[in-house]
Amino acid sequence: MTDKGQKTLDRAYDGLEDQAPDRVARAIRWLRDPKARWIRIPLGVLFIIGSTLWFLPVLGIEMLPLGLLLIAQDVPFLRKPVGRAMIWLEQKWAALRRRWSNG
Numbered sequence: 001m002t003d004k005g006q007k008t009l010d011r012a013y014d015g016l017e018d019q020a021p022d023r024v025a026r027a028i029r030w031l032r033d034p035k036a037r038w039i040r041i042p043l044g045v046l047f048i049i050g051s052t053l054w055f056l057p058v059l060g061i062e063m064l065p066l067g068l069l070l071i072a073q074d075v076p077f078l079r080k081p082v083g084r085a086m087i088w089l090e091q092k093w094a095a096l097r098r099r100w101s102n103g
Helices: 004-019 022-032 034-051 063-072 076-102
Strands: none
Touching: 004 022, 004 063, 004 076, 022 034, 034 063, 063 076
C-alpha cells in the first residue's frame, strides 16, 4: 500500500512527464523504476550540488527541484513536501505560459 506522500510524489512525476518532451519523459519513467535507485540517488545529489553553482553558464538553480524530486523517491519523509512543491511549481509554470501565450 502506498502512503499519501508517495501518491503526491507520483502526481508530481506524472505532471512533469506530461510537460516534458517524449525522450525526457521516457528517461523520467526509467529513473522512477525501483531498479534505478543506484543511479537516482547519486544523480539527485549531483543535481543538488550543481544547483549551488547557479551562477555558472551550464548549471542552474532549476537543478535543485529536480535533485530533490529524484532523492524524494527513496526518502519517505521528503515525498509529500517535495511532491507538493513540484505540483505548485508546475501550476505556476502553466499559469505563466498561459499568460505569455495570451498576451
